[in-house]
Amino acid sequence: MHFSNPGLAGSFSLVCLVQLSSCSPIYTQLFSNRDVSIAEAPAAQQFGLTAHPNPNVLNSPVRQRWAHSPHNHHNHGHGKGNGKGSETVNTIFDGVYPVANLTWLGSKSQDFVAFIDTGSSDTWVVSDQFTCIDPLTNAVVSQETCAFGPVYNAAEGSFTNISSQEFAISYFPEAEALNGSMGYAPLSLGGLKVPKQEVALVDSAMWEGDGTSSGLLGMAYPAITSASYRSNGSQAVYDPIFTTMIKEGIVKDAVFTLALDRVPQGTSPSANAGTMALGGLVSSKYYSPPFTSVPIEKLASAPNTTDFTWYITTHELIYALKNGTHVSGGTYQSIVDSGTAPNFVPSAAAADMNAQFSPPATYNATLGYWTVDCNATAPFAAYKIGGKVMPMDPQDMIVRSLNGLPGYENVCFSAFADGGDPSTDVMIIGEVWQRSYVIAFDIGGSQLHFANRIPY
Numbered sequence: 001m002h003f004s005n006p007g008l009a010g011s012f013s014l015v016c017l018v019q020l021s022s023c024s025p026i027y028t029q030l031f032s033n034r035d036v037s038i039a040e041a042p043a044a045q046q047f048g049l050t051a052h053p054n055p056n057v058l059n060s061p062v063r064q065r066w067a068h069s070p071h072n073h074h075n076h077g078h079g080k081g082n083g084k085g086s087e088t089v090n091t092i093f094d095g096v097y098p099v100a101n102l103t104w105l106g107s108k109s110q111d112f113v114a115f116i117d118t119g120s121s122d123t124w125v126v127s128d129q130f131t132c133i134d135p136l137t138n139a140v141v142s143q144e145t146c147a148f149g150p151v152y153n154a155a156e157g158s159f160t161n162i163s164s165q166e167f168a169i170s171y172f173p174e175a176e177a178l179n180g181s182m183g184y185a186p187l188s189l190g191g192l193k194v195p196k197q198e199v200a201l202v203d204s205a206m207w208e209g210d211g212t213s214s215g216l217l218g219m220a221y222p223a224i225t226s227a228s229y230r231s232n233g234s235q236a237v238y239d240p241i242f243t244t245m246i247k248e249g250i251v252k253d254a255v256f257t258l259a260l261d262r263v264p265q266g267t268s269p270s271a272n273a274g275t276m277a278l279g280g281l282v283s284s285k286y287y288s289p290p291f292t293s294v295p296i297e298k299l300a301s302a303p304n305t306t307d308f309t310w311y312i313t314t315h316e317l318i319y320a321l322k323n324g325t326h327v328s329g330g331t332y333q334s335i336v337d338s339g340t341a342p343n344f345v346p347s348a349a350a351a352d353m354n355a356q357f358s359p360p361a362t363y364n365a366t367l368g369y370w371t372v373d374c375n376a377t378a379p380f381a382a383y384k385i386g387g388k389v390m391p392m393d394p395q396d397m398i399v400r401s402l403n404g405l406p407g408y409e410n411v412c413f414s415a416f417a418d419g420g421d422p423s424t425d426v427m428i429i430g431e432v433w434q435r436s437y438v439i440a441f442d443i444g445g446s447q448l449h450f451a452n453r454i455p456y
Contacts, residue, residue, distance in 0.1 A: 029289065029290050030289045030290055030291065031289075031290055031291045031293055031449065032290045032291065032292050032293060032386070032388075033293040036291070036293050036442075036445065036447070036449070038253060038255055038280060038281055038440060038442065038449070039252075039253065039280050039281065040277075040280050040281045040282070040283060040284065041251075041253075041255075041257070041277035041278060041279045041280030041281060041282070042279070042280070044190075044191045045190055045191060045192060045251070045277060045278045045279050045280070046190070046275055046276070046277040046278075046282055046283065047100065047190040047191065047275070047276060048272045048273075048274070048275055049098045049099065049100050049116065049260070049261075049272070049273050049274040049275060049276055050098075050099055050100075050271065050272065050273050097115055097338075097339065097341065097431065098115070098116045098258070098260050098273060098274055098276075098338055098431070099113050099114060099115055099116065099213065100113075100114060100116055100189070100190075100217065100276065101113065101114075102114040102123070102125075102187065102188075102189055102215055102217055103187065103188040103189070104125060104152060104157055104158075104159075104185055104186070104187055105157075105158060105185070105186040105187065105188055105193070106156050106157035106158040106159075106185075106186070107156050107157075107158075108153075108156040109188075110150070110152060110153060110156065110157060111150075112125050112149070112150060112152075112213075112214050112215040113149055113212050113213045113214065113215070114213070114214075114215035114216055114217045115213060115215075115216045115217065115339060116217050116219065116258070116276065116338055116339075117216055117217060117218050117219060117220075117337075117338060117339035118219045118220060118258070118310075118311055118336060118337055118338045118339065118441065119220060119310060119311075119335055119337035119338070119339045119340060119428075120216070120218040120219075120220055120224065120339065121218040121219070121220040121221060121222065121223075121224045121225045121226075121240040122167070122169065122199075122200055122216065122218045122225055122226050122227075122240070123187070123197065123199045123200070123215070123216065123217050123218055123240065123241050124167065124178065124180070124199060124200035124201070124202055124215060124216055125151075125152045125199070125200075125201065125202065125214055125215035126148045126151045126152060126201075126202045126205065126214045126215070127151060127152050127154065127180065127201050127202060127203045128151040128152060128153050128154065129154070129203060130143065130146075130148075130151065130180075130202055130203050130204060130205055131143075131203065131204045131205070132144075132145050132146040132205055132206075132207070133177075133204060133205065133206045134206070135176065135177075135206040146205050146206075146207040146208070146209050147207070147208065147209030147210060147211050148205075148207065148209045148211075148213070148214040149209070149210075149211060149212040149213050149214040150214055151214055152201060152214075154201075157185065158185055158186055159183045159184070159185045159199075159201055160183050160184045160185070161181050161182075161183040162181070162182045162183050162184070162198070163230075164229055164230055164231065164236075165181075165182035165227045165228065165229060165230065165236045166179070166180070166181060166182060166227070166228060166230050167179065167180045167181060167182050167200035167201075167202070167226060167227055167228075168180075168226060168228065169226045176205075176206050176207055176208065177205070177206045178200075178202045178204070178205050178206075178207070179202070179203065179204040179205075180200050180201050180202040180203045180204065181200070181201050181203060182198060182199070182200055182201075182227045182236070182238075183198070183199065183200075183201060184196045184197065184198055184199070185197060185199050185201075187199070187241065189217070189241065189278070190276065190278050192245065192250050192251070192278055192279075193250075194241060194244055194245060194248075194250060196244075197241050197244055198227070198238045198239065198244075199241075200226070200227070217241065218240050218241075219240065219241075219242055219256065219338075219441070220240065220309065220310050220311065221240070221243070221307065221308045221309055221310070222237050222238060222239055222240060222243055222307070223237065223305075223307035223308065223309045224309045224310065225237055225238050225240060242256060242278070242443070243443075245278065245279075246443065246444070251278055251279030251280075252279050252280070253279050253280050253444065254442070254443040254444030254445075255279065255280055255281070255440055255441065255442045255443065255444065255445075256276065256277060256278050256279070256440075256441050257276070257277040257280070257281050257282045257438060257439065257440040257441070258274065258275075258276055258282075258338060258434070258438070258439050258441070259274050259275045259276075259282045259286040259287070259438045259453065260273070260274040260338065260431060260434050260435050261273045261274040261435065261456065262393075262395070262396060262435040281438075281440055282438060285454065286438050286453060286454060287437075287438040287451040287452060287453060287454060288451060288452045288453075288454055289451055290451065291438075291440065291449035291450060291451040292385060292386040292387070292388045292390075292449065292450045292451070293386060293442075293447050293448070293449045294313050294315075294385055294386040294447060294448050294450075295313070295446060295447055295448075296308060296311055296312060296313065296442075296446045296447060296448055297312045297313060297314060297333060298312070299312060299333070299426060300314075300333055301333075301423065301424055301425075301426065308446070310335040310336075310337070310426075311335060311336045311337075311441055311448060312333050312334065312335055312336075312426065313333070313334065313336065313385060313448055314331065314332065314333050315331065315332075315334060315383045315384055315385045315429075316328055316329075316330070316331045316383070316384040317329030317330055317331075317332075317345055317346075317349055317381075317382075317383060317384075318380075318381070318382045318383075318384055318389065319349070319352075319353045319356065319379055319380060319381040319382070320356065320379050320380035320381075321356060321379075322356055322358065322379070326380070327352075329345060329346060329348075329349030329352070329353065330346050330348075330349055330422060332346065332422035332427055333422070333426050333427065334383075334426065334427040334428055334429045335426055335427070335428050335429070336429045336434070336439060336441075336448060337428050337429065337430060337431075338431055338434065339431075340428045340430045340431065341399070341415075341430050341431050341432055342369075342399070342413075342414075342415050342416065342417040342428075342430045342432060343392075343415055343416050343417065343427075343428060343429060343430045343432065343433055344417050344418070344419030344420075344427050344428040344430070345416055345417070345418075345419050345427055346419060346420070346421070346422045346427065347418050347419070347420060347421065349416075350370075350416055350417060350418040350419065351363075351418075353379065353381060353414075353416050354370040354372070354414050354416060356379035357372050357373075357376045357377065357378055357379060357398075357414065358376060358377040358379075359372075359373055359376055360372075361376070361414045368417075368418075369413050369414065369417055370413065370414040370416070370417070371411050371412065371413055371414070372398055372412050372413065372414050373412065374398060374400055374410070374411075374412040376398060376412075377394075378394040378397035378398055379397075381397065381416070383429065383433070385450060386450070388450075390436075390437065390450060390452075391436075392415070392432075392433050392436065393435065393436045396415060396432045396433070396435055396436065397414065397415045397416070397432075398412050398413075398414070398415070399412060399413045399414070399415055399432060400412045415430070415432045415433070435453070436452070436453050437450050437451065437452060437453055438450070438451045438452075438453055
């Protein structure tokens with residue numbers, strides 16, 4: 001039996017001795033750092049996620065975000081600028097992206113399928129008046145060509161334009177781009193209403209959509225928002241939605257938590273694919289304490305950056321050779337990113353790790369990823385974070401998925417991709433690893449907290 005008190009920094013388990021017919025309580029520390037105390041979020045602020053609702057047609061918007069950032073002067077493609085997987089990043093990994101319903105309020109509420117992205121900060125949706133642009137010819141084409149889901153009806157909404165600002169974001173190297181207006185709108189997420197949130201309304205798009213999603217929910221820091229002033233093009237930093245929730249007291253604690261599920265092939269798109277909590281931890285039924293806590297870091301390769309940007313941590317990569325010897329793949333920084341599927345690791349480690357599959361994974365120069373036999377045996381692989389070795393589940397290391405690419409309908413892919421040089425490119429801890437852990441993003445304490453998922 002397991003009992004927990006959300007107001008305490010631990011929980012009690014009852015250990016019963018059959019011979020004595022008695023039970024004695026054993027205290028389990030909730031956080032490895034005794035100075036940390038985070039309560040479970042109210043039940044009304046915990047809500048279910050689904051996987052990408054159209055998993056076989058996926059061009060996810062949650063990729064390659066930091067090349068455009070005003071704080072990045074190294075021209076990286078979200079940490080993968082020199083990596084070999086940048087040409088097709090995330091387009092072959094289906095059914096792995098967490099999405100939620102985000103409601104834009106107005107005279108009529110409008111619900112949109114929005115990607116939950118811890119690797120970006122903007123919240124946007126597509127306007128019903130948007131122009132679709134062909135990325136090859138720059139010609140205006142029909143809205144249907146961009147293949148968004150439902151679009152925002154301004155007549156039924158409450159969007160108030162900020163005339164001095166505009167929104168522009170590019171996704172490299174896919175030649176996809178969004179442009180539009182910045183403004184204020186009332187939103188609702190997980191039962192919490194934000195009366196006045198700065199958001200982007202897209203009115204021009206170069207896009208290859210999935211027919212269902214039409215928005216994104218950026219959960220990172222203000223420093224990497226994508227608004228700019230029309231007068232001079234300089235960045236117009238603003239508060240993303242969760243920052244607003246914190247500042248306005250909409251959430252009691254400056255913490256949100258993700259428990260992302262793996263979604264087996266053939267699972268209904270409407271099936272639950274995890275849980276998100278705003279203002280605290282998810283239910284204790286999802287994890288085994290204690291949480292391991294580490295500081296959120298600033299980007300080491302951009303020493304002039306003074307603000308927090310992404311959820312970055314320094315860790316070690318460990319994997320096993322075929323003879324059973326455990327070796328290090330290096331110690332470096334990574335973004336913990338729910339919007340990127342694979343793990344991007346240093347080039348040398350990526351090549352060596354993929355050789356440890358049995359049979360070995362094969363690098364596909366066309367796709368820029370390693371393909372692997374769907375029935376192969378995966379090597380041991382883990383991240384060592386805060387002194388704790390956190391292995392990846394072998395079933396998540398072989399990803400049976402693709403994006404309808406002709407000739408690759410039944411191909412599997414390694415979950416480890418080439419991230420480039422860690423001295424200049426920030427790496428990625430992707431969504432496939434996160435399926436085995438509950439992660440609390442503690443903005444108030446500037447920490448990340450990791451706990452093992454209870455098997456599911």
